[in-house]
Structures are given as structure tokens and as C-alpha cells.
Amino acid sequence: MGAADAAAPRYPSTIAAPVEHELVVKKSRFLALVHPVSSVPEADEVVAAVRKRSWDARHHCVALVVGPHAEQQRSTDDGEPSGTAGVPMLEVLRRRELTDVVAVVTRYFGGILLGAGGLVRAYSTATSEALDLARLVRRSAATRVTVDVPHADAGRLHGVLRDWVGSHDAGLADVAYGAAARFTLLVPPAELDALDAAVAAATSGSVQPERGGTEVLSR
Incomplete structure (x- = not known):
């Protein structure tokens, strides 16, 4: 652990x-x-x-x-x-x-x-x-993370994040479209660095996930 x-x-x-x-x-x-x-x-x-x-x-x-x-x-x-x-x-x-x-x-x-x-x-x-x-x-602690990307990249990143949460005990809580596309994820604390790496790889390092508070993830 x-x-x-x-x-x-x-x-x-x-x-x-x-x-x-x-x-x-x-x-x-x-x-x-x-x-x-x-x-x-x-x-x-x-x-x-x-x-x-x-x-x-x-x-x-x-x-x-x-x-x-x-x-x-x-x-x-x-x-x-x-x-x-x-x-x-x-x-x-x-x-x-x-x-x-x-x-x-x-x-x-x-x-x-x-x-x-x-x-x-x-x-x-x-x-x-x-x-x-x-x-x-089951319920566990998770960190709320937001990822903002241009609309042109939203479709591809949506697929990347959907696959990522499925293999890391995380959840894709919301997708909102405003000035940019905003993905909101609930991520176990131990997986935060892995998410950063996955997003960096998918966006050539141009996007940095923003970490928020702790919530409860149910699954």
C-alpha cells in the first residue's frame, strides 16, 4: 500500500x-x-x-x-x-x-x-x-479533477479518458461544453500522477489536469 x-x-x-x-x-x-x-x-x-x-x-x-x-x-x-x-x-x-x-x-x-x-x-x-x-x-475517497481542452480535441480526449477511468478505478463524472470542453473526473489519490501522465501523452504536454477537493467515489 x-x-x-x-x-x-x-x-x-x-x-x-x-x-x-x-x-x-x-x-x-x-x-x-x-x-x-x-x-x-x-x-x-x-x-x-x-x-x-x-x-x-x-x-x-x-x-x-x-x-x-x-x-x-x-x-x-x-x-x-x-x-x-x-x-x-x-x-x-x-x-x-x-x-x-x-x-x-x-x-x-x-x-x-x-x-x-x-x-x-x-x-x-x-x-x-x-x-x-x-x-x-463500494465507496472510496477520490479527488475531483478537471481537464479543459479545445473543442477540436474533445472527441479524441474523451475516448482516452473514458478508457483510462475504466482501468484505474476512477470515474468520469461530467462533460461540459462552454468556451472549452471540460471533463470532470473522480480519481483515487494513488492514480493522480498516472492521470497527469496519460493526459500529457494524449495532448503532447499542452494540457495540465487541475486537482480539486476530495469527494466520495461509488462503484
Whole structure:
């Protein structure tokens, strides 16, 4: 690991798309939904939609983690004994180092009491098994870099940069056309010098990428 890699902050991952999963324990049905979100209000909307769809269920237990560094964390047992549902679900999200995700487990009671330990296992297992089916989106620190070129060179450089980001774990965030063509890239710190070299080679040294602040790159 190089110095740039060691200095780069680590970010929790998220999931690419919603996933639903059903777990049956002693005739009780636990319907788990894990859903990517970008804010607490968006998570609340997901929970509200689940409550509306499964209006006849006894419990809708929730755990959510939001923020680049998982700063916002909440859970609710929704009528289950305290600490037997939301907190175990939240612990699953924490152990997997996830953020920007809400988990909702809807329970249809099957007539057999599970006890506190059984509920903890059921809610955590339902959440964990749903996440097993989800595709992870990795996040890492990246430097925002802009490259300005004359319009006449834009087409050729666009191809060069598109190929470059694909082989260097980087991202081409935007292409804008004003007085010049401006390419905006998100580049891992360890790859900045390689980008400088690639642009110099493609433009005979006439273009110098401009480095900006640090952002989060998802892929």
C-alpha cells in the first residue's frame, strides 16, 4: 500500500438496489426489505410505503444508517419487546459497514411466541439474508479533477479518458461544453500522477489536469 492509499479515508459501502426476502420462523413471517437511500426523509418514505402496502401486519421494525461516514443511525422495535428487533437489525448494518440504507422487517405473527432470543435471531437473520442477496456498492475517497481542452480535441480526449477511468478505478463524472470542453473526473489519490501522465501523452504536454477537493467515489 502506497502513502496515498494509507492517507485516503475509508468510507462504508452501500447497496445498489432494493432487495426483499422472506423468513419463516415457527409460522411467523418476517418480510425483510433493504433499500438504498440518500437521507433520513427518503428512508421515512420507504418505511411509509411498506406500512401502507402491508397495513395488516402486526409490526414494521426499522433500522437505518445514513451519511458518508454512517453518521446518522436509528432503529425502532415498533411494538416488539425493547431491543429485540430494531437494534439487532442495526447491528447487522454496522457489522457489514454499510451506510445509506434502510432495513424494514415486517412481521406477520404466526401464533407461537418466539421469546426475546428468538426475536433477536429472527430479525437479525431476516436482515442479514436480505443483504446477502444485495449487490454492494463500494465507496472510496477520490479527488475531483478537471481537464479543459479545445473543442477540436474533445472527441479524441474523451475516448482516452473514458478508457483510462475504466482501468484505474476512477470515474468520469461530467462533460461540459462552454468556451472549452471540460471533463470532470473522480480519481483515487494513488492514480493522480498516472492521470497527469496519460493526459500529457494524449495532448503532447499542452494540457495540465487541475486537482480539486476530495469527494466520495461509488462503484
